[in-house]
Amino acid sequence: MESFHKPIKNQKALMKFFVFSSSFFAISLCVSMLLLAKTKLVVDMSSSLQSLLRVSESDPTTTADHLVFGIASTGTAWNRRKVYTKLWWNRKPYNTMRGCVFVDTLPHEENANNNNDGSLPPLCVSEDTSQFPYTYKNGQRSAIRVARVVKETVALLNHSGVRWYVFGDDDTIFFPQNLVKTLSKYDHRLWYYVGSSSEIYDGAQVFGFGMAFGGGGFAISSSLAHVLAKVLDSCIQRYPHLYGSDSRVYSCITELGVGLTHEPGFHQVDLRGNIFGLLAAHPLTPLVSLHHPEFTDPIFPNMTTTQSLQHLFEAVNVDSERMLQQTVCYERSLSWTISVSWGYAVQVFQNNMLLPDVLRVQKTFQQWLWGDVLKGIYNFNIRELHPDPCERPTIFYLDKVFSGKDGIASSYRKHFQNCSYKEPMKKLEVIKVVSNKLYLDNKQTTRRHCCDVLPSNNAGDLMEIAIRECKYEELIYML
Structure with a gap:
């Protein structure tokens, strides 16, 4: 009997060992599978990130075709100031520029909205803004209309492949090649608000050092612009006390948590008279814009303002x-x-x-x-x-x-x-x-x-x- 029971005990021990070993193996297998799954997830995430980066790197360079302009004007001012826009709109090599000039009413001129040669952007009549409050003392209600140019420009049809929305006044002179060069530093899929402040301390102190001044022009990445357009009307209701349109746009972008990306090539030109000193000591960055040509002297002697700007563009066309x-x-x-x-x-x-x-x-x-x-x-x-x-x-x-x-x-x-x-x-x-x-x-x-x-x-x-x-x-x- 003793010899019979001894193998039975050994068998039970063997079974216990087998069960323990099987359980350990199963647990080890599960852990290994989890680790492999986690590793695969990390690899997949890494691969996705690398793929995203490759897509970003393989994207074609930003060109003027990726820009849409919203220019603020009025029916009375456009006939006088369109000469400034004509300096830079659709100039070679950029002859497919997109955008619109927003006016309160169409100019009293025959065929004013017919621009067959493409030397000027088309005219768009702004929407009514009478429902929006405006309480700034001695200000102009047109500031609300101009602020909504951002929303109305984004809403324009037939504008596919937009990377940047660019805004300025009818007396803002852009240098398109340099504008494209400046904006191409940034990823339009992220939220960017690009521009510059005023030249005078008092103006920046009153309106904000973080605000892009509208006369110098500013750019908003397409991803941010579409979000801003959706919330703009509800946002500007909170700012009837502000003076200008750029203050309203700045306030709403600030509410979205975005700050200004400062580019000193945008020039508000809150100066009068001879701006030779400003131009001759330009910052080490591309010239993107100039403003207020009617408040400054012609930049070349013995020329009118228009002639002097046309002369400047002779050099721009050679080496912008x-x-x-x-x-x-x-x-x-x-x-x-x-x-x-x-x-x-x-x-x-x-x-x-x-x-x-x-x-x-x-x-x-x-x-x-x-x-x-x-x-x-x-x-x-x-x-x-x-x-x-x-x-x-x-x-x-x-x-x-x-x-x-x-x-x-x-x-x-x-x-x-x-x-x-x-x-x-x-x-x-x-x-x-x-x-x-x-x-x-x-x-x-x-x-x-x-x-x-x-x-x-x-x-x-x-x-x-x-x-x-x-x-x-x-x-x-x-x-």
């Missing part, structure tokens, strides 16, 4: 990205400091100027409004003009610009300043600048270019300057 880009070099034998604001003007200081001093904005203009001291404070570094005009830099304004197989050449002719110049400056009449077309890389920090003063002719009436990329460790200063 280099427009107003400031390059500084030194003529060491004469101790001259030379500042080239490409496509606009060259300044020759007859002394050694340190680079940070040259880059300051010369106060050639007048303040937008007179009043307390804050109205004369600006949001950039100012350099006061010398009281003696003959101690100021000699200015050479753009004369001609042309492009060839060897690069781009632009010439600048001396502006008469009724001063007794020393002999070298007395002879100098023309400055020729040679350069290559500028292609800015959005993935790299922009670096200012360098320039060299080339050997001059024997007569001394011509100076040649070559613009080039600075060497790796090169400094811009007088040796």
Whole structure:
């Protein structure tokens, strides 16, 4: 009996071991399957993310075809101001621009809304806004109509593939290639509100440093614009006390939790008179817009405002990205400091100027409004003009610009300043600048270019300057 029961006990132990082993294996298998599933999920998520990134990288570059413009005007102002829009609308290579000019009523002009040659955007009559309250003292109810241009532009039909909605006034002058270059830095599928503030501290302090001023223009990514359009009417009901349309748009975007992406190439130009100093010391970024041409002097001497802007666009059409880009070099034998604001003007200081001093904005203009001291404070570094005009830099304004197989050449002719110049400056009449077309890389920090003063002719009436990329460790200063 003893020999019979012993194997039975061993069998029971074996069965217990088998059950334990099976249970352990089953648990291990389940854990392994869970881990594999989790790993697969992570891999799938990673693959999806990588796929999304690949899609983003493979998307074609943003072009003007991806933009839709909403321009605010009135039936009485459009006939006078359409000349400014005609400067930039459908200019080569962008001849398929989309958008609309929103007016309160159609202009009293035969065939005013017929634009067969495409040189101007079509006219759209804004919707009635009488149901919206407006309580700003001494303000204009049109601010509500203009704010709703955002909603009405998004609602326009036959606008597929839109990446950005761009808004401005009828006297906002856009530089389309530079606008596209600026916006292409950002992913339109995310929420972006892109623009800039006023040049004057008081304006930004009153209306908001985080607000994109409408005259300088601003852009809203398509993903944000569609959401904003849905909530805009309910939102602006809360802001009857605000002054302008841009304040309302800013407030509603703020309620959506989005802040301003500041791009200094948008220019509100809350200045009066001669804005030479602002243009000649443009920030190291593409020129995107200019505003208020009717409140400032013509930017070139001996021209009307329209003629001067058309002259500026002669350079824009050749090398838009280099427009107003400031390059500084030194003529060491004469101790001259030379500042080239490409496509606009060259300044020759007859002394050694340190680079940070040259880059300051010369106060050639007048303040937008007179009043307390804050109205004369600006949001950039100012350099006061010398009281003696003959101690100021000699200015050479753009004369001609042309492009060839060897690069781009632009010439600048001396502006008469009724001063007794020393002999070298007395002879100098023309400055020729040679350069290559500028292609800015959005993935790299922009670096200012360098320039060299080339050997001059024997007569001394011509100076040649070559613009080039600075060497790796090169400094811009007088040796």
